[in-house]
Amino acid sequence: xxxxxxxxxxxxxxxxxxxxxxxxxxxxxxxxxxxxxxxxxxxxxxxxxxxxxxxxxxxxxxxxxxxxxxxxxxxxxxxxxxxxxxxxxxxxxxxxxxxxxxxxxxxxxxxxxxxxxxxxxxxxxxxxxxxxxxxxxxxxxxxxxxxxxxxxxxxxxxxxxxxxxxxxxxxxxxxxxxxxxxxxxxxxxxxxxxxxxxxxxxxxxxxxxxxxxxxxxxxxxxxxxxxxxxxxxxxxxxxxxxxxxxxxxxxxxxxxxxxxxxxxxxxxxxxxxxxxxxxxxxxxxxxxxxxxxxxxxxxxxxxxxxxxxxxxxxxxxxxxxxxxxxxxxxxxxxxxxxxxxxxxxxxxxxxxxxxxxxxxxxxxxxxxxxxxxxxxxxxxxxxxxxxxxxxx
Amino acid sequence: xxxxxxxxxxxxxxxxxxxxxxxxxxxxxxxxxxxxxxxxxxxxxxxxxxxxxxxxxxxxxxxxxxxxxxxxxxxxxxxxxxxxxxxxxxxxxxxxxxxxxxxxxxxxxxxxxxxxxxxxxxxxxxxxxxxxxxxxxxxxxxxxxxxxxxxxxxxxxxxxxxxxxxxxxxxxxxxxxxxxxxxxxxxxxxxxxxxxxxxxxxxxxxxxxxxxxxxxxxxxxxxxxxxxxxxxxxxxxxxxxxxxxxxxxxxxx
Numbered sequence: 001x002x003x004x005x006x007x008x009x010x011x012x013x014x015x016x017x018x019x020x021x022x023x024x025x026x027x028x029x030x031x032x033x034x035x036x037x038x039x040x041x042x043x044x045x046x047x048x049x050x051x052x053x054x055x056x057x058x059x060x061x062x063x064x065x066x067x068x069x070x071x072x073x074x075x076x077x078x079x080x081x082x083x084x085x086x087x088x089x090x091x092x093x094x095x096x097x098x099x100x101x102x103x104x105x106x107x108x109x110x111x112x113x114x115x116x117x118x119x120x121x122x123x124x125x126x127x128x129x130x131x132x133x134x135x136x137x138x139x140x141x142x143x144x145x146x147x148x149x150x151x152x153x154x155x156x157x158x159x160x161x162x163x164x165x166x167x168x169x170x171x172x173x174x175x176x177x178x179x180x181x182x183x184x185x186x187x188x189x190x191x192x193x194x195x196x197x198x199x200x201x202x203x204x205x206x207x208x209x210x211x212x213x214x215x216x217x218x219x220x221x222x223x224x225x226x227x228x229x230x231x232x233x234x235x236x237x238x239x240x241x242x243x244x245x246x247x248x249x250x251x252x253x254x255x256x257x258x259x260x261x262x263x264x265x266x267x268x269x270x271x272x273x274x275x276x277x278x279x280x281x282x283x284x285x286x287x288x289x290x291x292x293x294x295x296x297x298x299x300x301x302x303x304x305x306x307x308x309x310x311x312x313x314x315x316x317x318x319x320x321x322x323x324x325x326x327x328x329x330x331x332x333x334x335x336x337x338x339x340x341x342x343x344x345x346x347x348x349x350x351x352x353x354x355x356x357x358x359x360x361x362x363x364x365x366x367x368x369x370x371x372x373x374x375x376x377x378x379x380x381x382x383x384x385x386x387x388x389x390x391x392x
Numbered sequence: 393x394x395x396x397x398x399x400x401x402x403x404x405x406x407x408x409x410x411x412x413x414x415x416x417x418x419x420x421x422x423x424x425x426x427x428x429x430x431x432x433x434x435x436x437x438x439x440x441x442x443x444x445x446x447x448x449x450x451x452x453x454x455x456x457x458x459x460x461x462x463x464x465x466x467x468x469x470x471x472x473x474x475x476x477x478x479x480x481x482x483x484x485x486x487x488x489x490x491x492x493x494x495x496x497x498x499x500x501x502x503x504x505x506x507x508x509x510x511x512x513x514x515x516x517x518x519x520x521x522x523x524x525x526x527x528x529x530x531x532x533x534x535x536x537x538x539x540x541x542x543x544x545x546x547x548x549x550x551x552x553x554x555x556x557x558x559x560x561x562x563x564x565x566x567x568x569x570x571x572x573x574x575x576x577x578x579x580x581x582x583x584x585x586x587x588x589x590x591x592x593x594x595x596x597x598x599x600x601x602x603x604x605x606x607x608x609x610x611x612x613x614x615x616x617x618x619x620x621x622x623x624x625x626x627x628x629x630x631x632x633x634x635x636x637x638x639x640x641x642x643x644x645x
Contacts, residue, residue: 014463018470018588026582056585069586079585 011309012078019075023057023082031086038089038215039360042207044168045090045215053124057083058094059117061105061250066113067121072316073250077257077308084261088364089213091258093126096164096216098254099372100127102247103173103192107234116171116194128169130195130221131244134161138377140175140241141186145223147176147193154178154193154233156201156226162371166219167204169197174228175244178237190240194232201226212363249315252325252372256308259332259368263301266336266343266361270294273347290346297342300335307331323385330378333368340365394448397502398439398473399494399512399524400455401429402464406517416616418487419518428464431513433471433580434573438543439511440472441578447545448508450474454501456494458482462596469591470583476596477501481608485601488610490519493601495527500604502532507568509550514539514572525572535565538572 012020031048038045052058060076062068076098084091097120104116119125136142145158156176163172171194178191195202205220234243271294274285284290311324340361344351351358369375404410405425413420428436439451453468455461456479465476479497481489502510510532515522529536537543537552541560544551554561555574583591601608629635639645 014466015588015592018466018583019585022583022585022588054584055582056587060585069589 016075016078020078020082022055023079024085026052026055026057027082027086031083031090035087035090036357036360038087040214042209042214044217045087045093046168048090049093049126050124052083052094058124059097059101059120061098061101062117062121063105063113066117068117072312073253074309074312074316077254077312080254081257081261081264081305081308084258085265086261087215088258088262088368089215091261092164092213092216092367093168095251095254095258096129097127099129099247099251100165100169100171100173102250103129103234103243104194106246106250107192107239107243108194111231112194112234119170125170126165126168128163128165128172129247130160130163130166130172131175132162133159134220137162138374140244141189143175143177143190145174145176146180147178147191147228149178149230149237152230153227154191154230156193156195156223156228158223160221160223162208162218163221164216164218164371166221167207167217171196172221173234173244174223175240178240186241188238190244191237192234192240192243193228194234195226195228199226199228211366212360213367214363248373249321249325252329253308253312253315253321255368255372256304256311256325256328256332259329259336259365260301260304260308262361262365262368263297263304263332263336263339266340266358266365267294267297267301269357269361270297270343270346273350277348284346293342293346297339300339304328304332304335322381323389326373326378326381326385329372330375330382333375333378336365336368337362394508395450395452395505396439396442396448396509396511397452397454397498397505397507398432398435398468399498399510400432400436400453400464400468401513401516402426402455402457402461403429403516403518406430412617412619416618418614418617426460426464428467429513429516429518430580431515431517431573431575432464432468433513434575434577435511435513435571436468436471436473437578437580438540438571438573439509440581442509442543442545443472443474452477452505452507454479454498456481456489456497456601457486465596466591467583469594469596470588471581472587473594475594478596478598479604480598480600485608488612489608490610490612491521491523491527493606493608493610494524495531496606497601497604498524498528499531500606502528502534502568504604509567510534510570512570512572514574525570529570532568532570534569536570536572537563537565539574540571541574541576543571543577 057079060069060071064070104112133143147154147156174193174195175190177189179189201224203222208218274290277284307328311321311328314321314324343358344362347356347358350356405427408425411420442448443451451473453465453473453476455465462478465478469476498510510528512525525538539555540552541555542553549564549566550569551564
């Protein structure tokens with residue numbers, strides 16, 4: 001019967017459950033205990049990253065012929081949510097690898113894939129996605145970093161900003177303008193490159209001190225006459241914008257999963273506290289003002305989870321998931337901020353204090369409304385997709 | 393051809409709050425998180441380490457119970473065991489299953505698989521019996537190294553450092569032997585993601601106790617299960633004299 005069939009459809013395969021168990025165990029036992037210390041010191045959590053790499057929790061998208069596991073987006077989202085539960089600073093450092101690798105995975109030729117993805121599975125290396133500039137974040141068309149063809153090389157000049165793993169990367173995915181004509185359309189003016197981080201002329205800026213996810217390494221990078229061999233061009237001159245944007249369909253679901261992990265952590269911490277703290281003669285959890293707050297937090301977390309699941313499932317099944325990926329990321333980013341703030345509220349005065357875990361969550365949550373496409377850009381995308389669907 | 397059998401038991405996860413069933417016949421297991429017994433994890437780790445050091449060739453993970461125990465065997469495979477054996481026991485037999493029945497099964501399997509070592513956890517965290525390893529050794533008439541906190545293979549013998557009440561005891565026993573793992577024997581590894589994927593291809597054989605000539609009839613009947621008595625609130629006293637008076641009054645001193 002269709003009822004029996006529905007009951008037998010599992011949300012996750014047994015293998016996916018095992019992946020999730022592994023990531024959960026690692027996160028609770030090895031990330032949670034050290035997260036506060038890394039937040040205070042801002043030190044790059046390399047020991048944890050190395051451990052995650054050893055356990056196979058990183059670089060899950062790298063194809064099998066490059067030494068990776070070729071996992072789908074759903075599987076990697078499962079892992080990402082669990083790691084983010086422990087600390088989104090750690091998880092962002094790890095996720096930046098996926099973001100940097102994605103252009104190579106979707107657009108690299110065999111030589112590029114073997115060279116730059118292969119090395120990531122041989123040792124715990126980091127990479128970075130270098131698109132944003134001091135003067136251009138949302139408006140990618142406004143990028144000024146220039147790449148000029150000179151013989152068999154491109155010479156790059158310009159500045160990138162807010163590059164996660166900027167100071168730790170072994171190589172960067174770089175988006176630069178190759179067509180100087182201002183009238184050239186965005187879809188043809190930019191080129192995607194793979195740049196070795198030890199190329200002469202790359203100046204790595206200082207580690208930026210941010211509001212949250214403080215152990216993640218974020219920097220400005222200056223390119224001064226950096227020479228890139230033409231073999232490192234992805235697809236060809238002018239193909240860059242599409243590649244850079246195409247990566248997002250696969251990286252936005254994991255970002256949504258990360259925000260969901262943070263929200264789940266905030267919910268769990270707040271719930272535990274509500275079941276211990278007493279006021280006016282009973283547990284604060286028994287006061288409706290608090291229990292209703294927790295109920296709404298739970299609603300948001302569950303729906304955010306379903307958001308990333310849908311967007312991951314769509315792309316894993318070979319469909320264009322832009323609409324779902326944007327919705328997932330926008331929603332999860334927004335609710336992560338709401339839920340973290342509400343968690344601080346449940347903790348009351350204690351929540352504002354650094355001895356308790358929730359103020360960090362509130363500081364960490366904010367960036368989810370900004371990076372990988374701001375909350376406003378997501379709404380632009382969603383509205384455009386929505387009208388497109390409506391008109392069909 | 394050196395082969396090790398490792399027993400892995402599926403138990404209620406150590407972090408779960410145990411609740412007694414309303415009819416006092418046992419504890420609630422439906423919908424409750426289960427995982428591999430922590431001492432069994434340590435046993436698996438030790439066996440896999442011995443294989444990595446090339447003292448043994450093959451590690452076989454064994455579990456007795458209903459279909460769900462295959463999850464536990466898969467975890468053992470993901471940690472590095474080569475293949476698994478699922479001895480199917482379900483229903484009333486499973487509920488009544490205890491150390492004697494398991495020991496009989498392991499003794500039969502140890503002979504059938506020509507194992508050089510049987511490594512078990514020292515006890516399970518659900519029943520805390522601490523009997524299965526000892527019974528298995530007795531049924532096989534093999535030496536036993538229980539509460540092992542260090543295991544070293546030396547030719548045809550095994551040196552075992554045992555944790556005992558007075559400290560540590562070192563013994564040397566001949567193989568084949570039964571060992572039981574204590575807490576400090578090792579730190580179990582995570583099953584890495586690639587190993588979880590590889591474990592899917594490893595084989596798990598199915599059999600029934602009857603196939604091994606084992607009768608599952610229990611000689612033990614559980615009459616009743618109760619929670620420990622709730623801890624009563626204490627009494628606060630103002631002065632040391634009050635304390636002494638109260639202790640005298642209730643007969644403590």
